[in-house]
Amino acid sequence: MAEEVSFTIGSPRGSRTVTVSYRRAGSGDPLLLLHGIGHHRQAWDPVFDLLAAERDVIAVDLPGFGESPALPEGVSYDLRSVVPTLGALCEELGVERPHVAGNSLGGLLALELGREKLVRSVTALSPAGFWTQAERRYAFATLTAMRRGAKLLPLPVIERLSRSAAGRAALTSTIYARPGRRSPEAVVAETLALREATGFDETLAAGVQVRFTDDVPGIPVTVAWGSKDRLLLRRQGIRAKHTLPGARLVRLTDCGHVPMNDDPALVARVILDTSR
Structure with missing residues (x-):
């Protein structure tokens, strides 16, 4: 069953209230799950119970997606706003530096959370941000x-x-x-x-200039790419490895852009191995 939490964030126009819908189950170290643009937390359903057997799993609908309302007026959908919002969400839920796994947009957000030292490990599945302009x-x-x-x-x-x-x-x-x-x-x-998805257009617009160019040192990082990803082509994983030299690069055989459904056991194993 979905739950909902509201919390306050800062914005250029003062304090604003954000509401996020999420599903939480399991026990152990906390693990935050972030979906891609236009998707919802149910993208993680094929692996949720596998992960919850070992982790306190929190699958969220990002603001403006799924059952989560749009961000308040005056709050942008760029990384500078969304990453601190996710940090505030974790604080509101009583979670300190969770492990995080993200897919596509969620993978980019996971890496940004890692770069900001807000999480203890990162698993990024076909993360955005390692593209050429043509891609x-x-x-x-x-x-x-x-x-x-x-x-x-x-x-x-x-x-x-x-x-x-x-x-x-x-x-x-x-x-x-x-x-x-x-x-x-x-x-x-x-x-x-x-x-x-009320946040789709603004999120897409905010991503036009996005490139992930920083390393994420000091924590375990795995970048995993589906061998049959038709949206973010798998060669982007090689660029990710050059940007993140300490990261583990994993090929998800016969998986597409959202690999959790294509091979739940493999994806769960990759996430749990990273968070161990």
Whole structure:
């Protein structure tokens, strides 16, 4: 069951209240899970219970995505705002320096949290920020087209497509290597999450100039990339390794951009190994 927490952050216009929806379960060291742009916390459902067997797992809907409301007026969606907001969330939840795993946008945020020394380990799955400008334009154009399609398709059509493997592939093959494994209910929910994400446009705009260029020394870092990632191509993992020379680079065989669904056991093992 989802829970909700509200807390105060600073902004150029003074204090503002942010509300975040999350799911928390398990015991052990805390582990924060961050999804990608246009997605929601349910992206982590295939690995959630595997992780919760060893960790106090907190899967969040980032502000403006899933069930979390948009950031307050005057608060931007750039890294300078979102990273401190996640730090404030952890403080509100009584979590000090959790382990963190993130996918895509969430992977970039995880690395930024590591750079700011707000977490004790980082697992970044196909993180954003290691692209060339051409690769970024391709990824953003693809995401924009996915969002447009999600907005144009009536709900009955989305539901009908989700009932067949071919239909699920049509809706989600950009992010999954094995879209047929996703349940019809999950495909409908994530298509609606993409359509209704209030933070999508501002997050995408904030990412135009983003490049991750700093090392994250002093903590364990793993960068893992799906061998069949069609959104952020796997060669970006090599750039990530050059930027983060102390990081472990892992190839996720036969996995797409959102690998948690393609191979839950492998992804859970990578995250737990890093957090050990």
